[in-house]
Amino acid sequence: MESREAIQQFASTLQGELMSAMETGGPTEAIQVCNEVAPEIAADISADTGWDVGRTSLKLRNPDNAPDEWERAVLESFDAEVAAGTPADEVAPSHEVIQTEDGARFRFMAAIPTGGQCLACHGEDIDSDIKHALERLYPEDEATGYQAGQVRGAFTITQEM
Numbered sequence: 001m002e003s004r005e006a007i008q009q010f011a012s013t014l015q016g017e018l019m020s021a022m023e024t025g026g027p028t029e030a031i032q033v034c035n036e037v038a039p040e041i042a043a044d045i046s047a048d049t050g051w052d053v054g055r056t057s058l059k060l061r062n063p064d065n066a067p068d069e070w071e072r073a074v075l076e077s078f079d080a081e082v083a084a085g086t087p088a089d090e091v092a093p094s095h096e097v098i099q100t101e102d103g104a105r106f107r108f109m110a111a112i113p114t115g116g117q118c119l120a121c122h123g124e125d126i127d128s129d130i131k132h133a134l135e136r137l138y139p140e141d142e143a144t145g146y147q148a149g150q151v152r153g154a155f156t157i158t159q160e161m
């Protein structure tokens, strides 16, 4: 429940920042939001809650967001659900208690659907200015070629228990 609220807060804060940057400066300015503000929002929520909060994906833009083994399996299950016909925005979050060397952890992930507004920076046909800006910041970018309705990635939370 609280995990859902934290993710809701992450998603809506980021969405708000992204949309206002798109309006004032266009996608090249909005790239700054994703580049700087997204990790800041995650860090703020992590500091508030004491949990580890972030975003991840099977096709990464920022290698810092790489999934661990549990996250990778959940991302694959989200993709499988969508391939089987579940709309990406209706895929249910996944949670599990995992035993680690440092004790039990509550893990929670919620799928992030690709919407039309994401395609400017994650789609198949990216404007050359944006492409160049992305190449500068993310030389190993894999997070393009998406279509609306696919799972772009997930919000992920780890809580110590």
Ligand code: HEC
Residues within 6 Å of the ligand: 027, 028, 029, 030, 031, 034, 035, 036, 038, 039, 055, 056, 057, 059, 060, 061, 062, 063, 065, 112, 113, 114, 115, 117, 118, 119, 120, 121, 122, 143, 152, 153, 154
């Ligand atoms: C203005 C360009 C832009 C738009 C529009 C955009 N993104 Fe991104 N996205 C980025 C950048 C830049 C990063 C890398 C952020 C970082 O360094 O952590 C990113 C990273 C991500 C990540 C983290 C995983 C990874 O690949 O590193 C997810 C998930 C994501 N975006 C989803 C979305 C979704 C969903 C939308 C639409 C609601 C969206 N993005 C719209 C530029 C954009």
